[in-house]
Amino acid sequence: xxxxxxxxxxxxxxxxxxxxxxxxxxxNLQFIYDSTAPQSKGKLISLATETDxxxxxxxxxxxxxxxxxxxxxxxxxxxxxxxFYDASRKLILKGVDGVVFVADSQExxxxxxxxxxxxLEENLKTQGYDLMQIPYVLxxxxxxxxxxxPPEHLVEELQRKGEPVFEAVAFKGxxxxxxxxxxxxxxxxxxxxx
Amino acid sequence: MAETPIIMHEQQFQKIKSVLARLFxxxxxxxxxxxxxxxxxxxxxxxxREFDATSFASLAAGNVAATSSMAQLIGEQTFPTLSxxxxxxxxxxxxxxxxxxxxxxxxxxTLGLVKLRVKRTFPxxxxxxxxxxxxxxxxRRLENALFAEITDEDIDSLFS
Numbered sequence: 001x002x003x004x005x006x007x008x009x010x011x012x013x014x015x016x017x018x019x020x021x022x023x024x025x026x027x028n029l030q031f032i033y034d035s036t037a038p039q040s041k042g043k044l045i046s047l048a049t050e051t052d053x054x055x056x057x058x059x060x061x062x063x064x065x066x067x068x069x070x071x072x073x074x075x076x077x078x079x080x081x082x083x084f085y086d087a088s089r090k091l092i093l094k095g096v097d098g099v100v101f102v103a104d105s106q107e108x109x110x111x112x113x114x115x116x117x118x119x120l121e122e123n124l125k126t127q128g129y130d131l132m133q134i135p136y137v138l139x140x141x142x143x144x145x146x147x148x149x150p151p152e153h154l155v156e157e158l159q160r161k162g163e164p165v166f167e168a169v170a171f172k173g174x175x176x177x178x179x180x181x182x183x184x185x186x187x188x189x190x191x192x193x194x
Numbered sequence: 195m196a197e198t199p200i201i202m203h204e205q206q207f208q209k210i211k212s213v214l215a216r217l218f219x220x221x222x223x224x225x226x227x228x229x230x231x232x233x234x235x236x237x238x239x240x241x242x243r244e245f246d247a248t249s250f251a252s253l254a255a256g257n258v259a260a261t262s263s264m265a266q267l268i269g270e271q272t273f274p275t276l277s278x279x280x281x282x283x284x285x286x287x288x289x290x291x292x293x294x295x296x297x298x299x300x301x302x303x304t305l306g307l308v309k310l311r312v313k314r315t316f317p318x319x320x321x322x323x324x325x326x327x328x329x330x331x332x333x334r335r336l337e338n339a340l341f342a343e344i345t346d347e348d349i350d351s352l353f354s
Contacts, residue, residue: 002199003200003230003234005202006202006203006204007203014233042246042249045249047256061248067352068348072352075248075252082242082267092258094232094259095230184353189349190351192344
């Protein structure tokens with residue numbers, strides 16, 4: 001849910017990175033964090049288990065610049081991908097303005113991608129959203145791995161509504177900012193529509 | 195969309211700031227924050243210059259969201275207040291409509307005093323939040339017109 005503050009001339013939006021366990025959601029945020037100038041970002045908060053798996057969420061605020069005199073701030077969240085953290089995933093989708101689905105390109109993770117995408121649609125519904133209506137981008141991560149499925153096959157299985165699709169190798173940063181830009185642009189375009 | 199955006203205007207913002215300032219003094223708190231339930235910081239009072247209010251807001255919202263879900267599992271609607279007591283620093287959180295009122299205090303204050311003053315502040319803050327929601331609805335067309343002026347070039351310039 002966008003928060004527009006006329007007093008401090010700020011627009012705040014929430015973007016959630018969704019996807020199956022170990023698909024690279026946290027890696028996306030980590031790369032954005034590492035590549036952004038200190039004055040444009042806040043702390044990267046990770047609520048993780050002792051083995052570095054996301055327990056509740058990762059969070060980082062990112063300031064992109066000014067539009068029509070308003071500072072635009074994006075709050076980036078990831079959800080825990082593991083199946084049994086579903087209650088947490090639902091909570092993090094509350095008030096979302098845009099979603100990035102990070103798919104794992106490996107053939108053996110295809111079922112996990114499909115299940116997670118279905119879970120996203122269901123959880124959005126419980127929060128009163130429709131995947132077909134909200135700003136949404138599909139990222140095909142781990143393109144560098146030998147068992148990566150051809151992108152056209154992944155698109156056929158996972159694309160829902162002609163959303164923008166980006167190939168990525170998140171730990172190297174390939175495709176990370178293209179994905180972020182695409183979803184942020186959709187969120188601001190949605191704001192313009194009213 | 196599930197919820198309408200919160201649109202804060204100068205008048206309501208100043209009202210909220212003055213309520214927080216009063217609560218800050220009445221409770222002898224270190225800091226007082228109002229954040230929305232989705233984790234956006236709205237307003238604060240106290241020595242917050244060196245404090246990471248953005249992270250605090252997102253964690254407070256996550257905390258309330260998690261405990262509210264726990265409440266529902268045991269048959270409660272929500273837990274309207276939460277308190278966390280440390281050795282020296284403590285936090286008290288109260289749900290006010292779509293927002294969370296958070297008081298950070300130390301040994302100069304007490305949980306009892308904070309609870310009492312927050313309870314007295316609650317109706318006033320709730321009234322401002324309701325007024326805000328009503329104004330947001332009334333001004334929706336006006337706001338839409340303003341943001342309709344955003345061009346593709348404006349958006350692209352953010353990423354150049």
